[in-house]
Amino acid sequence: MLAPNKQNLLLQKKRQKSVDLGLKLLKEKRTGLIKSFLDLAREGKLKQSEISTQIEAYFIKYNSRMSLVDINTLINSLTIEPNSYIDIKKKRISGVQVENLKIQLKSSINLKIKDDLVDLINEFTEYLPKILMISQLKNSCKLISKEIEKVNRQIANLENQTIDLTGQIKQIQSVLNERENLEKATLIQLFN
Numbered sequence: 001m002l003a004p005n006k007q008n009l010l011l012q013k014k015r016q017k018s019v020d021l022g023l024k025l026l027k028e029k030r031t032g033l034i035k036s037f038l039d040l041a042r043e044g045k046l047k048q049s050e051i052s053t054q055i056e057a058y059f060i061k062y063n064s065r066m067s068l069v070d071i072n073t074l075i076n077s078l079t080i081e082p083n084s085y086i087d088i089k090k091k092r093i094s095g096v097q098v099e100n101l102k103i104q105l106k107s108s109i110n111l112k113i114k115d116d117l118v119d120l121i122n123e124f125t126e127y128l129p130k131i132l133m134i135s136q137l138k139n140s141c142k143l144i145s146k147e148i149e150k151v152n153r154q155i156a157n158l159e160n161q162t163i164d165l166t167g168q169i170k171q172i173q174s175v176l177n178e179r180e181n182l183e184k185a186t187l188i189q190l191f192n
Contacts (some may be wrong), residue, residue: 016165022138023158030151036093037144044137097135098140
């Protein structure tokens with residue numbers, strides 16, 4: 001417990017102002033993080049639903065065309081040499097580093113197979129960057145959600161400090177008021 005004097009009262013009030021300011025800033029950070037999280041989650045959901053419908057259509061095409069080809073012949077005739085380019089950059093969202101991917105993939109195939117199968121295989125290589133992008137968005141959301149949890153703990157800690165400081169300030173003020181009243185009573189008795 002602090003000694004109940006005016007200096008400690010002023011120090012506690014100054015400390016409470018700092019805690020209140022920190023609390024306000026953390027709440028603003030949490031709001032920004034939640035907004036970023038929701039934006040990334042919304043974007044991920046849209047991309048995921050888009051790619052799932054595209055992949056369903058792809059497999060319908062694939063199944064109808066592949067039923068006419070012997071699978072061993074297909075495996076023996078494919079020689080895939082992917083030419084890929086993946087650029088991973090980091091960006092900061094309210095203190096959280098998330099990855100920002102840029103992907104380009106191309107595949108070269110031995111042309112011993114039908115042209116429509118070549119088209120199907122080339123079409124399939126377009127899905128990998130989209131799948132990686134969805135994975136990157138999910139990872140970013142995970143990192144941001146961890147930061148939100150951390151900020152929530154910090155906010156709870158500062159709210160507890162605010163409660164403690166308020167109690168200490170009230171206690172110091174009551175002791176100081178009591179002393180002042182005693183001094184007034186003593187002065188009244190002395191002059192009467």
